[in-house]
Amino acid sequence: MSKQNNNEKALQTISNIHRNLAIITAILLLTGQITIMGVFVTPRGFRVTLAGPITGIRRIESPTGNPIVNLGIDIIDIFIAKFLLLDQFSVTGSALTPEGFTINCGGPLLGVPRVKAKIPRIQNLFNDLDNFNKLVCDIFNIDPSVANKYKKR
Numbered sequence: 001m002s003k004q005n006n007n008e009k010a011l012q013t014i015s016n017i018h019r020n021l022a023i024i025t026a027i028l029l030l031t032g033q034i035t036i037m038g039v040f041v042t043p044r045g046f047r048v049t050l051a052g053p054i055t056g057i058r059r060i061e062s063p064t065g066n067p068i069v070n071l072g073i074d075i076i077d078i079f080i081a082k083f084l085l086l087d088q089f090s091v092t093g094s095a096l097t098p099e100g101f102t103i104n105c106g107g108p109l110l111g112v113p114r115v116k117a118k119i120p121r122i123q124n125l126f127n128d129l130d131n132f133n134k135l136v137c138d139i140f141n142i143d144p145s146v147a148n149k150y151k152k153r
Contacts (some may be wrong), residue, residue, distance in 0.1 A: 007119060014117035025103055026084035027135045028054065035059050036076050037102060045111025048080055048093055048105045056100020068114040083107060090115045 028034045034052035037060055051057035062069035089107040092115060106112030136139040137144045 009115045010119050014119070018090055018115055018117065019087070022087070022089065022105075023082040023103065025050065025091055026081040028052070029081040029084070032059070032074075032077075034103065035073060036080060040104065042112075044113070045106060047106040047110065047112060048089075048102055049095070049102045050080070051100065051102040055102060057097065058100070080105065083109065 003114045025034070029050065032052075032144045033054045036048055037051045037057065038049045040047040040049060054060045060073060062073075080089065084091075084105065088109055089105045091103060092106045092112060095102045095104060108114055134144070136142065
């Protein structure tokens with residue numbers, strides 16, 4: 001029972017971190033520190049890409065200084081922030097670029113499944129060499145007889 005309680009606490013902590021990232025991202029959008037930079041189209045849906053001076057990338061603005069275009073960008077930012085605050089969007093990842101990094105957001109509205117907290121099982125995987133060997137064989141399409149030579153004794 002103690003291990004299950006620890007797992008539930010860990011999942012709750014991970015969920016809280018995801019939620020806090022969404023709130024911080026919304027605040028950065030509303031304060032103009034980041035803005036929409038583009039949209040990723042993936043087989044599972046769309047993700048919006050956000051960046052700005054705080055991430056090392058210049059904030060996007062109209063190249064001609066057109067206030068209507070800048071207002072349109074700001075309105076898009078407000079909608080993204082609203083969806084982040086309403087828990088309709090979440091931070092789904094980050095991407096490194098030569099200039100800095102971007103923040104990716106998405107949610108069911110864009111076809112991206114809701115982010116669910118998971119507890120990584122890497123430690124258990126590496127403690128059990130047989131499972132590790134099976135995983136490596138599956139991923140790299142290696143003959144299992146090669147990995148069986150290195151079984152735990």
